[in-house]
Amino acid sequence: MPERKKTGFFQNNSQLLIPLVAIGLLLIFNLIRDSSFFSVNIGTNNDGYPVLQGNLISILNGASELAILAMGMTLVTAASGGQDISVGCLAAIAGSVFVKVLRAGPITGWTVALGVVLCCLVAMVFGCFNGTLVSVFKIQPMIATLILFTCGRSIAYWINGGATPTVGSPIITAIGSFIPGIPVPTPILIVILVGIILSIVFRTTTLRLYIQSVGINQGAAKLNGINPLKIKLLAFILLGACCSVSGVIGVSRLSLINHETLLLNIEMDAILAVAIGGNSLGGGKFNMAGSILGAYTIQALTITLYAMKVPSTDVKAYKAIVIILLVILGSPVVKDAFRRLRMRSNSGRTSIGKEAA
Amino acid sequence: MKKLLALVIALVMILSVSLALADGIKVGIVNNPPSESGYREANVKDFEKVFSAENGYEAKTFYSLKNDEQLNAATQFITDGVDYLLISAAETTGWEKVLNDAKEAGIVVFLFDRMIDCDPSLYAAAVVSDMSKEGDLAVQWLLDQKLDEYNVIHIQGAMASDAQLGRTGALDAQFEAGTMNKVVQQTATWDEAEAKKITESVINAKTPFNVIYAENDGMAKGAVAALDEAGISHGVGKDVIVMGFDCNKWALRELLAGNWNYDGQCSPFQAQVISDMIQKLEAGEAIEGLNEKNQIISEEKGFDATTLTEDDIATYGLGE
Numbered sequence: 001m002p003e004r005k006k007t008g009f010f011q012n013n014s015q016l017l018i019p020l021v022a023i024g025l026l027l028i029f030n031l032i033r034d035s036s037f038f039s040v041n042i043g044t045n046n047d048g049y050p051v052l053q054g055n056l057i058s059i060l061n062g063a064s065e066l067a068i069l070a071m072g073m074t075l076v077t078a079a080s081g082g083q084d085i086s087v088g089c090l091a092a093i094a095g096s097v098f099v100k101v102l103r104a105g106p107i108t109g110w111t112v113a114l115g116v117v118l119c120c121l122v123a124m125v126f127g128c129f130n131g132t133l134v135s136v137f138k139i140q141p142m143i144a145t146l147i148l149f150t151c152g153r154s155i156a157y158w159i160n161g162g163a164t165p166t167v168g169s170p171i172i173t174a175i176g177s178f179i180p181g182i183p184v185p186t187p188i189l190i191v192i193l194v195g196i197i198l199s200i201v202f203r204t205t206t207l208r209l210y211i212q213s214v215g216i217n218q219g220a221a222k223l224n225g226i227n228p229l230k231i232k233l234l235a236f237i238l239l240g241a242c243c244s245v246s247g248v249i250g251v252s253r254l255s256l257i258n259h260e261t262l263l264l265n266i267e268m269d270a271i272l273a274v275a276i277g278g279n280s281l282g283g284g285k286f287n288m289a290g291s292i293l294g295a296y297t298i299q300a301l302t303i304t305l306y307a308m309k310v311p312s313t314d315v316k317a318y319k320a321i322v323i324i325l326l327v328i329l330g331s332p333v334v335k336d337a338f339r340r341l342r343m344r345s346n347s348g349r350t351s352i353g354k355e356a357a
Numbered sequence: 358m359k360k361l362l363a364l365v366i367a368l369v370m371i372l373s374v375s376l377a378l379a380d381g382i383k384v385g386i387v388n389n390p391p392s393e394s395g396y397r398e399a400n401v402k403d404f405e406k407v408f409s410a411e412n413g414y415e416a417k418t419f420y421s422l423k424n425d426e427q428l429n430a431a432t433q434f435i436t437d438g439v440d441y442l443l444i445s446a447a448e449t450t451g452w453e454k455v456l457n458d459a460k461e462a463g464i465v466v467f468l469f470d471r472m473i474d475c476d477p478s479l480y481a482a483a484v485v486s487d488m489s490k491e492g493d494l495a496v497q498w499l500l501d502q503k504l505d506e507y508n509v510i511h512i513q514g515a516m517a518s519d520a521q522l523g524r525t526g527a528l529d530a531q532f533e534a535g536t537m538n539k540v541v542q543q544t545a546t547w548d549e550a551e552a553k554k555i556t557e558s559v560i561n562a563k564t565p566f567n568v569i570y571a572e573n574d575g576m577a578k579g580a581v582a583a584l585d586e587a588g589i590s591h592g593v594g595k596d597v598i599v600m601g602f603d604c605n606k607w608a609l610r611e612l613l614a615g616n617w618n619y620d621g622q623c624s625p626f627q628a629q630v631i632s633d634m635i636q637k638l639e640a641g642e643a644i645e646g647l648n649e650k651n652q653i654i655s656e657e658k659g660f661d662a663t664t665l666t667e668d669d670i671a672t673y674g675l676g677e
Contacts, residue, residue: 036563046585053587055561062554154392162676163395164575166607177586185586254549254582256607258575260394261548306558309541313516 015278018330019293022276022322026300030055030307037307042183052183055303063299064187065091065246065263068194070273070291072242077274078215079235080134081283082141086126087243088266089152092259094123094247096159099167099257103160107169120244127240128233135232149267156259166256176252187249191292194245198288211235215283269298276326297326381413382635385434386443387427390420395574395605399675400470400625404443407628414632424448431455435462441635445470456480465638469627471519477651482634482644484627484653488523494659495600495621496527499568500536502598507537507568510559512552512580513544514572520623524572524602540566545576552579560587568598574608577601577617592616593662604660606674612662613670619662622673624655 030037040054069087076084101115126148133144179186202208213221214231221228246266251257275281276297277290301322305315328334386408391401401420408416417439419430424447434442435458442464446452449472456479459466468483477483499507511528514521521544531537541559545551552571559566560583569584569591571577577599584591591597593615601608604622611617630653634644646653658673 034562037561044588046588046590051586051588053561055558058554058557058561062550062557157392163392163398164605164607164676177582250550253553254575254578256549256575256578258547258549260392261546261550261575263550264546264548303554303558306541306543306555307562309543311542313544315543 015287015290016293018278018326019276019290019297021329022297022326023293023300026297026304030304033308045178047178047180049178049180050183051178052185055307057185057188059296059300059303060188061185062303063295064185064191065249066266066269066273066299067191067292067295068242068246068249069239069263069266069270070277070295071194071198071288072239073270073274074277074279074286074288074291075211075235076141076239077271077279077281078283078286079211079232080141081215081281082134083267083271083274083281084130084145084236084239085142085267085271086130086145086148086152087239087246087270088263089149089156090123090126090240090243091247091250091266092153092156092257092262093126093159094119094244095251095257095262096156096259097122098244098248098251099165100159102167102169102172103165107167107171109171112169112171112175116244116248119247120241123240123244123247124237125240127236127238127243130240131233131236134236135229153259156257156262160257160259164256164258167251168255172252172255176249176254187253190245190249194242195288195292202288207234212285216285269295272323273298276323276330278330381410381415382441382639383437383439384408384414384416384441384443384635385431385437385439386416386418387431387434388418388420388443388445389422389447393422395603395675396623396625400445400627403626404628407632408443412632422447424451428452428455432458435459435464438462439464442466443631444468444473446473447471449474453479465635467631467634469631470625472652477649480651481638482631482647482651482653484630484655486623486657487654488519488623489526490523490654491602491621491623491657491659492524492527494657495524495570495602495619496531498619498659498661499570499598499600500531504567504598507531508540508564508566509537509568509570510540510556510566510580511542512555512569512571512576513542514576515546516544520602521572523623524621528570537568540564545579547573547575549575549579552576553583556580556583557587560584560589567596568600570600572602574601574603574605574620577608578611581611581616593618603675604658604673605676606670607676609660609665609670609674612660612665613667615662617662620660622658622660624657625675627655630655 037055040052040056042050043053045051097119098115101118102111105111130145130148133139134141175186210226210231213226214228218228246263250262273294274291276294277287279286279290301319305318310318386404388401389397391398408414417434421427427447428451431442432455442459452473453475456466456475460479466480468480470485472483472485513525532539543555545555569580571580581591581599584597589597591599599617600619601617602621604620608620612620637644660669
């Protein structure tokens with residue numbers, strides 16, 4: 001019995017193998033290519049404060065929005081067995097609301113807080129809309145969220161009415177760049193914060209179990225007294241909240257919102273992060289750490305390509321090649337093949353063990 | 358029966374008289390939606406301002422990014438019997454039939470901002486920008502700075518878009534001629550955050566550079582954010598020259614503050630030029646100043662941070 005438990009634990013973590021190997025390979029590749037790729041040093045920014053600099057920081061910092069969205073996407077994927085393709089648009093809407101609030105008056109700590117709360121609420125309402133379509137009306141998640149995917153950026157435009165409204169303020173810069181005196185980019189801190197909040201929720205509540213059981217077998221979950229409607233709705237609302245956080249980071253990075261390009265096409269990367277993380281896109285069991293690692297893998301790949309100065313027209317092709325490899329490595333067929341290999345070697349070992357005994 | 362006929366005739370007469378009284382010059386405008394870009398927003402506002410009731414126009418407008426929807430709208434405008442049809446086409450093809458219909462109906466067609474692949478006789482005039490001229494202006498300005506060395510970070514817009522091709526061409530010529538060094542040439546597809554990442558990667562690689570040539574304001578802002586985080590000075594008389602395009606008001610204010618050096622613009626203001634031509638036609642005069650393709654090339658602007666004034670921002674700045 002304890003042995004089985006061990007394999008269970010191992011299998012659960014083997015999910016992390018693919019993204020870990022991928023990141024590892026990328027890092028080794030970069031190490032061979034240019035060992036200075038990893039140098040992290042402390043410099044001073046134009047405001048005169050010490051800040052961390054280097055490619056590693058760029059990767060961690062640049063993937064922040066994606067990592068947060070990947071966390072939310074994991075929940076939705078697990079609960080509904082489908083993906084939300086409107087996260088980028090929803091982030092743009094949330095960002096627009098944030099900007100709208102900030103532009104209403106002088107920017108103070110309070111207006112920023114109000115903006116964050118309001119945009120979070122708005123994004124949760126939209127998440128609720130998506131969730132209702134999926135849970136109550138039983139529409140395929142991809143189709144249901146296609147609606148917001150199509151019209152989301154128009155809505156974002158209506159909210160502010162201008163092409164690229166700007167919101168300059170030291171507080172905004174502190175959110176999107178560095179808090180004076182703290183050398184770690186704030187977006188990285190925000191990702192850690194969101195991660196901590198989610199893990200506390202998972203540790204103190206039965207949410208994880210409920211989401212997984214709804215994702216694995218909705219009927220069985222219902223018979224056990226779990227309301228699948230509520231769980232799915234909750235997953236989409238949580239994803240909405242994640243979108244708003246990403247939107248706020250995206251806006252704060254540049255103190256401006258371009259509703260057409262803010263987190264453009266990030267939905268695809270977010271879904272990819274979930275897939276690279278070894279999660280089944282058909283729902284059920286999930287591993288949050290895998291998705292987050294997946295997000296950093298994608299960003300590491302992008303930064304590597306930039307550092308190699310791959311011609312702009314070729315970047316996407318290279319990215320696609322690596323991603324195809326990753327997805328195939330993580331596919332059930334290849335995984336099964338690996339498992340069979342391992343079982344064979346394991347059984348070989350145990351039989352040897354028995355003989356010795 | 359006679360009474361009825363008389364009534365109908367009377368009604369028709371009243372109606373036609375009232376119509377004749379009410380109308381100014383009927384203009385149908387087919388454009389792309391203002392949400393497309395800051396450029397388009399300014400463009401649409403410009404047309405709304407010029408083709409207003411106060412200026413003696415009765416304008417109908419239709420906005421779409423889709424060519425087929427635009428074609429339908431144009432056909433509808435022809436059926437409605439507008440006097441002039443103003444078109445900024447989403448795509449360059451598929452317009453010949455509609456333009457022929459307009460010609461047969463005696464409607465004068467003006468093209469603005471975007472060309473259509475068709476015989477130049479099908480439109481009275483096309484008011485367009487010469488995208489390559491915009492890039493030429495900017496690169497010429499850069500050459501005039503007489504730097505000892507040009508190490509350029511070139512951040513491109515969406516590949517193969519008109520604006521990207523025009524803004525890239527002139528700089529590519531310099532790279533090929535060897536007068537400027539290409540530190541990096543990457544597309545950020547108009548995405549500010551991507552521009553920041555590209556600049557960061559150059560900074561992290563510790564490759565020296567002294568010019569940022571971003572193909573729009575947003576991407577220039579992204580690049581500058583990376584400079585700020587890395588503690589690299591930029592702007593007038595500083596280490597790195599920052600160049601953007603579009604001339605958003607906020608970007609011009611960066612110029613005025615000396616944080617950026619140059620901002621180029623492809624003029625979105627074509628309405629007045631077209632209105633002037635319409636007034637000439639109405640007065641029975643001929644339109645002058647067209648080239649062999651019936652085009653009028655808009656004058657392009659480029660602003661230097663050292664000579665920019667508040668007035669320029671108010672007049673030429675886009676947005677708010």
